[in-house]
Amino acid sequence: MQFRLDASDGVPIYLQLMQQIKYFIATGRLSAGEQLPSVRKLSEQLVVNPNTVARAYRELEQVGVLATRPGAGVFVSPTASPLAKREQHLLLIEKIDAVLVEAKHLDVNTEGVVQLVRQRARIVP
Numbered sequence: 001m002q003f004r005l006d007a008s009d010g011v012p013i014y015l016q017l018m019q020q021i022k023y024f025i026a027t028g029r030l031s032a033g034e035q036l037p038s039v040r041k042l043s044e045q046l047v048v049n050p051n052t053v054a055r056a057y058r059e060l061e062q063v064g065v066l067a068t069r070p071g072a073g074v075f076v077s078p079t080a081s082p083l084a085k086r087e088q089h090l091l092l093i094e095k096i097d098a099v100l101v102e103a104k105h106l107d108v109n110t111e112g113v114v115q116l117v118r119q120r121a122r123i124v125p
Contacts, residue, residue, distance in 0.1 A: 001024055001029060001030065003017060003020050003042075003045075003046055004020070005017065005046055005048070013048055013052050014052045014053075014055045014056040014059070015056075017046075017052070017053065017056040018056045018059060018060055019091075019094065021036070021056070021060060021065070021066070022060075022065060022087060022091060023091060025065065025076055026087070026088060026091055030076050031076060032076050032077065032078045032079075033075055033076060033078060034075065034076045035072075035073050035074065035075050036057070036066070036073070036074045036075065036076070038073060038074075039053045039054045039057065039074075057074050061074075061077075064077055064079055065077055065087075099113060100113065
C-alpha cells in the first residue's frame with residue numbers, strides 16, 4: 001500500500017490520506033479487519049506530522065470506515081468493505097471531476113471524454 005501525497009495539490013494532506021484509504025478499501029487493496037500502520041509509523045513513512053495521520057484516522061473512524069481497538073491499533077471496519085454506495089459514488093465523482101478538468105485544459109469536449117470512456121470500457125474488464 002503506497003500513499004502518494006502532494007503538498008502542492010491544494011487539498012489538505014489529511015484529506016488526501018483519507019481519500020486514498022477509502023480508495024484502497026473500495027478497490028480491495030485494504031480488506032475488512034486489516035490493520036493499518038500506526039500513526040507514528042505512517043507519519044514517518046509519509047514525512048508528515050503525526051497529528052495529520054491521527055486526524056485522518058479519527059475522521060475515518062467517525063464515519064465508520066476505520067475502527068480503533070485500544071492497545072491493538074487501527075483496523076478497516078467490517079462495515080467499510082465494500083464501501084457504501086454513497087462512498088463509491090463520491091470516489092467516482094472525484095475521479096470524474098479530475099478527468100473533466102484535465103479534458104478542459106486539453107481542449108477536449110464532454111462528448112470526446114464520453115467517447116473515450118466508452119472505448120476504454122470495451123477494453124477494461
